[in-house]
Each structure stands twice: as C-alpha cells, then as structure tokens.
Amino acid sequence: MTDFSVELRGIQKRYGTVTAVESMDLSVRESEFLSFLGPSGCGKTTTLRMIAGLEHPSAGDIYIRGKRMNDVPIHKRNIGIVFQNYALFPHRTVHANIAFGLRYRRCSRSDIDKRVADVLSLVQLDGMAKRYPAELSGGQQQRVALARAIVIRPDLLLLDEPLSALDANLREDMRVELKQIQRETGITTLFITHDQSEALAMSDRVAVMSRGRVEQLDKPQIIYNQPSTQFCASFLGNANLLEGRIQGGEPGAWEVLSHGHTWLSASTAAWQRNAAVTLVMRAEHFQASDNRQAPNTVGVTVRNVDYLGVSAHYIAQTDEGLTLELFGSVGRAPLETGSRLDVCIDAGQVVLLPAKNP
Numbered sequence: 001m002t003d004f005s006v007e008l009r010g011i012q013k014r015y016g017t018v019t020a021v022e023s024m025d026l027s028v029r030e031s032e033f034l035s036f037l038g039p040s041g042c043g044k045t046t047t048l049r050m051i052a053g054l055e056h057p058s059a060g061d062i063y064i065r066g067k068r069m070n071d072v073p074i075h076k077r078n079i080g081i082v083f084q085n086y087a088l089f090p091h092r093t094v095h096a097n098i099a100f101g102l103r104y105r106r107c108s109r110s111d112i113d114k115r116v117a118d119v120l121s122l123v124q125l126d127g128m129a130k131r132y133p134a135e136l137s138g139g140q141q142q143r144v145a146l147a148r149a150i151v152i153r154p155d156l157l158l159l160d161e162p163l164s165a166l167d168a169n170l171r172e173d174m175r176v177e178l179k180q181i182q183r184e185t186g187i188t189t190l191f192i193t194h195d196q197s198e199a200l201a202m203s204d205r206v207a208v209m210s211r212g213r214v215e216q217l218d219k220p221q222i223i224y225n226q227p228s229t230q231f232c233a234s235f236l237g238n239a240n241l242l243e244g245r246i247q248g249g250e251p252g253a254w255e256v257l258s259h260g261h262t263w264l265s266a267s268t269a270a271w272q273r274n275a276a277v278t279l280v281m282r283a284e285h286f287q288a289s290d291n292r293q294a295p296n297t298v299g300v301t302v303r304n305v306d307y308l309g310v311s312a313h314y315i316a317q318t319d320e321g322l323t324l325e326l327f328g329s330v331g332r333a334p335l336e337t338g339s340r341l342d343v344c345i346d347a348g349q350v351v352l353l354p355a356k357n358p
C-alpha cells in the first residue's frame, strides 16, 4: 500500500501540436491540500481533468491510492469535483442536488437523508434542503456544489477555481471555510487557482506551474521566500530581480556585483567566482536604514507612491539609476514622492538564482 493518495508518473497531454502538460511527476499525500498555481493556459485544468478521468493522458500513468487509473472511467474513480460554475441542477432542490450521487450509488433512503443532513450542517446550510438553487446566493450555491462533491465520501476532491465567481469578501470567507471543511473531513484535495494569495493561504503545498510544467513544489513559505526559478520569483509577490556576478565569498556569504553595488547574500549554494546570477530581493524585505555604511544599504529617491491602506508600494531609484520596488515598512507614515532615504536588506533575504542569460 502506498502512502500517496495520487501519483502522476510522466504524465503528458498533447492536443495536436499543442503540449498542454509536459512530462509531469507528482505525488500527493493522503489528506493533503495541494494547489496548482499558475497563469492562464499553463495546464492546470488539463492536469486536473486527466486525474478526474475527463481526459486521457497522451503518455504516463495516473495512480490513485496505489491503483493505476488510466483506463478506469470517471464514475468508477470515486472523485468529488467542483468547478468554477457550480453546475447545480436548477429544477431540483438542494436536497435532490446533493443526493444525486448517492442515488446513483444506490444508497437507502434513510442513509441518503442522514448523509445529506450531515453534509448540509458541515457546509452551514442547515434548513436550506428544500430550496432551489435560484433561491440561494452565489456563496450558498457554491457550498451546495461542495456538499454534493463530498457527500459521496470521495477518495479525492478536485476543485477547479471554485471561488472565482464570488465577490472578494465572500471569497475570503469561503476560503477559510473550505480549508476548515477539508481539515475536518481529511479528504485529499487538489485545488486550482491563479490567485497566489488563495494558494498561499490554503495549501499544505503549492505546485507553481508554467507552460505545462511544475516549476516548484513546496510549502507556501518556501515557495515565497526561496523561489527556485525566476518564474516563481516574479510570479509571486513583488520581487526585484537584478542581474549580477559573483565577486567573491563562500557558501553562506557571497558578494555579488550588480548595478554598481556589492550585495551580500547568505545563499548556501556553491557558486563559481564570476558566475552570472540573478538576485531576488522582495519589495517588503527592504527596511529604512540610518547607516549608509552597513552592508546591503543603498540611497534611494522615491519616484512613485501607491498608498494601499495597510501599507504603501513605492517605486524608488538609486543614485546609479537602478529602479527598486519597495513596500510599506520603509517609514511609518507613507513617504512623499521625491523623498530621499537609505534602505537596506538582510543578506538572508537576498536569494541567488542562476542568471537567465549567462
């Protein structure tokens, strides 16, 4: 028996000349909440559809709980699926919508009634069983869709942008609830989103995808703070990516020359002297400094201010003409355009990646 709920081995999907998913290997643990995060067209939906059995892979194998699934039809995979447009049956009540999969499985009437009542309580829709979809809000309809997917006690829950039709406030509430329901039920869940805050907030692990490939698969904090590729560094958050060369130093304390400054990085990788690298420095990791002589300190002039309420986003320029993005904590009150100040960044927050074009 395997410890993995889902395993993809060398999965690939081609549509004519388009390769939607390149050779993909992925292991998802039991009870894990794993998100696929990436821009439009990177292959997220295609991956999920192959796992569901809605698409056949061009190559590779899909295992669910150790069993090869390639030739198992969708209705025999015991998977719950929720799509962006919840696709409820409009002329059936909430109860009938949720009971649909149980009837198909030939459960007894009393068993159906008990399971529907339990799941309605889990998604906080007690008392709504007799309503029709049109009599529910968008958030409530989405909960019915979720209830319908989990009432069958699936081995796996697949969620394709399930929150994207909801407005911003409801979306945040629903993401907390969805995560809570997933924890309570322990159902292994694969969640598609192109919203990075959703992926970071909800997931045990995030698979960042680009052009049909998984670029990085790790815990949210690691994906964010230690991006392993330039794509991950620029796709998540606001990062300054600068080209530079290793001047000297050793693992844990590298000196990198970039745009007339020597930056210190605590990267533990073994770089060659003179190697071309990309420095990744997140906007919010810069702090105001009162010591220009300290390492990783530069003088900047603020060129643009976007006040965001809880923070402010600045575009600033060094005296050498280098443009940097900075965030909020660079001074308590928002700075004015034209202000001059020194800013610094801790060497531990200066990530080094191989240069794109060495």
Ligand SMILES: Nc1ncnc2c1ncn2[C@@H]1O[C@H](COP(=O)(O)OP(=O)(O)OP(=O)(O)O)[C@@H](O)[C@H]1O
Residues within 6 Å of the ligand: 015, 018, 019, 020, 038, 039, 040, 041, 042, 043, 044, 045, 046, 047, 194
């Ligand atoms: N049935 C199809 N026939 C031809 N090409 C397809 C088909 N389905 C998907 N593709 C292509 O495969 C690629 C991946 O599509 P996919 O829908 O998996 O991306 P996605 O990451 O889910 O995008 P989005 O966030 O926009 O839904 C795209 O280039 C898309 O145009």
